[in-house]
Amino acid sequence: MIVVLKQNTQKEQVEEVKNWIGEMGVQVHMIEGLHTTVFGLIGDTSKVDMEQIQSNPNVESVKRIQEPYKNANRKFHPNDTVVEIGGLKIGGGHFQVIAGPCSVECEEQITEVARRVKAAGAGMLRGGAFKPRTSPYAFQGLRAEGIELLLKAKRVTGMPIVTEIMSAEHLPLFEEVDVIQVGARNMQNFELLKMLGKTNKPILLKRGLANTIEELLMSAEYIMAGGNPNVILCERGIRTFETATRNTLDISAIPILKRLSHLPVVVDPSHAAGITWLVEPLSKAAIAAGADGLIIEVHNNPKKALSDGAQSLTPDDFDSVMKPICRLVDAEGKILG
Amino acid sequence: MIVVLKQNTQKEQVEEVKNWIGEMGVQVHMIEGLHTTVFGLIGDTSKVDMEQIQSNPNVESVKRIQEPYKNANRKFHPNDTVVEIGGLKIGGGHFQVIAGPCSVECEEQITEVARRVKAAGAGMLRGGAFKPRTSPYAFQGLRAEGIELLLKAKRVTGMPIVTEIMSAEHLPLFEEVDVIQVGARNMQNFELLKMLGKTNKPILLKRGLANTIEELLMSAEYIMAGGNPNVILCERGIRTFETATRNTLDISAIPILKRLSHLPVVVDPSHAAGITWLVEPLSKAAIAAGADGLIIEVHNNPKKALSDGAQSLTPDDFDSVMKPICRLVDAEGKILG
Amino acid sequence: MIVVLKQNTQKEQVEEVKNWIGEMGVQVHMIEGLHTTVFGLIGDTSKVDMEQIQSNPNVESVKRIQEPYKNANRKFHPNDTVVEIGGLKIGGGHFQVIAGPCSVECEEQITEVARRVKAAGAGMLRGGAFKPRTSPYAFQGLRAEGIELLLKAKRVTGMPIVTEIMSAEHLPLFEEVDVIQVGARNMQNFELLKMLGKTNKPILLKRGLANTIEELLMSAEYIMAGGNPNVILCERGIRTFETATRNTLDISAIPILKRLSHLPVVVDPSHAAGITWLVEPLSKAAIAAGADGLIIEVHNNPKKALSDGAQSLTPDDFDSVMKPICRLVDAEGKILG
């Protein structure tokens, strides 16, 4: 950690700050420049509270050199984490396609979609039971009933299921769910992350709309610090000034996350763009950039979808999108499914 | 609501879409352009699901004309809402300064700060008991004990208290809290908002880092739709590319929120900038732009603060910042405290 | 074009606005809603000034339905444009890799890099003679001399050259340059665009840091409206809140530009990320998303580069990056070089 003091800080105060930091259990190395003094902190700085140092009135700025996450950090865990889900693997060369409707609507819908996406090559079924909606007047999901329907589809098809949790209180309903999804809006719902850290369920953690790559890794760290190592990171687009797409898929986040962390990285091209015909090119780009999986919205009747229909493929569309996906996953030397 | 069809949609399909929308309980008015057909939807479009229409493969785009919020909308409630908090008022010409430390740390700290900020003119005391921290290794707040300490400071000074909730499960601990704060990261924690809608506590709702003004109003709508009209909106900076400040205070949000909604609007200059010396100019700008209150961090020993010290004023700094604040509130014809 | 009037506009004023717009040479179709009146404008709205209508005090909002660009629009030019450069083709299935140093520094450097990148499969040579630098104290490029050196490298290797123009005044120096690059900072230097529209040189037009996809196409339109159809669009990253990369490569822009326009689209992974090791995954992603070419920085001695060394590959790095590029271009059914 590097601490830059304000210009022209008095000698006495420089000493005072030096001693104060020294008491935090690190060695303080001093560099006196022409106008400015800089401290280099040596030792285990992970316990040093950067903001506390920043609060000192003589401190101009603080720069961390070590990453603030450990469990999620590839430096301390060089090999890829492979998350196992009901016999399936993701990460470490294993690629998974997760597909299904935005919202679970009825038994017929979800089992029909499940059958179709399985036939096309998807390994897992996704479907929303609890739905975060901007408007209190919009359809909020079938909730507990939705989870029941997903479990029925799981029994029928044998596919592991992925569904979103919106509150720690609902955790008992997720007993038989295979992968619990944390949505973008809850990426920094730290109380929820702590609860999920105490389970051993695989967690699909979506990046928040305005969250940095480092913040995503810190949220993974919350779950892992609680004892749950089964975290799957998900890039799903960030909010920018561009309006041609709903969000801007941050394609660079994929190789960066893979380099900084050992966790698997999946991409959600449906939510990133919000446009059906972009699912194919963005899926291909994600694979080429190194993703370990995709999560794609498929609805058997998008026209009647109760939420997010605009970005859902039909099962026929999905069949045709899966062809280049399979080809490219193979070309990248990964195993699909 | 305006629905634009894709160019060169076949006549038959135009009819089909028209009938489909017609069944949603609105009148459909058709305009045939040279290349494009446009529908104007007349009637109560608040129940029409925009995304469902958008999902139709023949639809190019949908544009809402009515605002999607009702309870929070000034059109249906022209007069300013005045929220009453333990004898104090905010909104409708009443201005409040809420001050206190980022985190509650001990009894001495919180009562001392409370005394000082009250003496300087603050009406309410703020202090964090539950602290949302990016890192799981950072101080997470005194939690239940922190609320106890705030209540002690309330008894000693008579000041109403404002503190943040991070999970619906903690609600019972907030029984005696005067104003419950929803932090920026939880602005779209819809399950929490619904729970708060069932209480009658005043809610201080902070704008999310990447949330639009409309989304803030939709989150207020969640609380109000549940039956709780006591919502105070808070602008606290948005995330942009600029790095000179921690966030970018969206000063325009103040007059826009005041025009679109009847709810009181407060500004948090401490979190918006993350820099102590900016608190004064930003507070003044907020008042000049029409804010109904300010929420300012004050710590009796920022050097030792366990979180966010960099942006905290000392009680002496706060005394001097309150002078121009009082002057400007008065010049704007508002009543302080 | 759709014009939404303000709520409760008086009948008389509605008529007045209707007649006023009618005089602009379009048919005005009126829809009367419960609270709002909407006009649909039918006919050639490309000559209607949206902002002028927006300025009317009774107008709430204006929405364009037709795209505001014609020459660049795929609707009026369904086939891919193929730009020819000294015997090479780009677009319509032809893929080009443009490579070379950020700045031209000396004859030895530029010819050596040219030889190496040509051997590795690059079709064109890039190099900066005029360099836009944030600081007036940084190296500003060799200017006229830099162009001379590029021309020497062209003579030696036979590669067409691409170099940036920073001012219309320098145009005479670009007589023998094959492709003139307009940098991101000059994307809306409209006077420069107009001048380039009068030449018949291929123009490589880079997207501005904060410019939308539509604005990029409007800048292309400036050049094309002047009579020069040879525009190559370049996505090179936009400015967002994320700091892990210098800019955020907007991968979705590639398929969107290809759908909206017939112009070739190239991607600059070097400037988008600002990080050497990201050039490979981003290049692959760009090809998978449908790009027609890449522009990559290669320097024979990045350690000594006078500008932007951090993002430059060595010739050896470039050799190894070209392998997956060739493979993927081929898999996409395109012809390299």
Add this chain to the structure above:
Amino acid sequence: MIVVLKQNTQKEQVEEVKNWIGEMGVQVHMIEGLHTTVFGLIGDTSKVDMEQIQSNPNVESVKRIQEPYKNANRKFHPNDTVVEIGGLKIGGGHFQVIAGPCSVECEEQITEVARRVKAAGAGMLRGGAFKPRTSPYAFQGLRAEGIELLLKAKRVTGMPIVTEIMSAEHLPLFEEVDVIQVGARNMQNFELLKMLGKTNKPILLKRGLANTIEELLMSAEYIMAGGNPNVILCERGIRTFETATRNTLDISAIPILKRLSHLPVVVDPSHAAGITWLVEPLSKAAIAAGADGLIIEVHNNPKKALSDGAQSLTPDDFDSVMKPICRLVDAEGKILG
């Protein structure tokens, strides 16, 4: 300047980098951490090319401690710069309101607006002769004729005039113009900035849509490094995800620019918001935050304005906006006009 090496860099390479940097004319101070080595560079680092160091394959990151600008830096010029314009002053306690239409349209319009804004208290007249328009098909300004009309209005009213330059070639036409404006889109048109640095005209330099505060100061530095100290900085809104306003006025930029630099800072509330009724609250906020002036669009007939009418006030509106402006400038202890 702080240079952080990559983790586990070999001792030999550490030495090599140290010597390499040492040759740049600075002292290199080394701190060896557990995993990382850090160098502190002591001496005049303004000539050290940060990007060149960053390009070294053993370097992880470089952090500048000194600001990269000198002429614009308050550290080397503690007193406020007062720019004098035809007898008027701006900066150092002198506040100016610059008002006028977006575009000059005809003699009657510009002289009428000039008379009205002068009567209301504006000190200078603005008007666009050269107009940067997104579309090549939109009105591009009266150009040379527009400047003629502005000069007529100047003769009639005695007001100094402010108008935008779009290309260095047009400089001879600006002989009698009092203040040359550089628009947001040209803030990094470095060739233009260099030319303006050779004049002694006051330059109103607008912040680019996606430019940081530091980049704005670096562009001012370009002008000042050329020998022209008469730079007025202008905050006019930045591009963010929020769509309720055209741009987001960065109110914090005002106090930050005033602290970092001695140059006067004006605010353009018309372009920042793009909404007439926001001009008053944003003008007030700007004054409260410490601005030295305002630039406001006023048109005698916004309905017929050929550009940007939506954000223009009528002269009557301007009269009423000037009242709180005068009051607030006075309350801030500044001299208007």
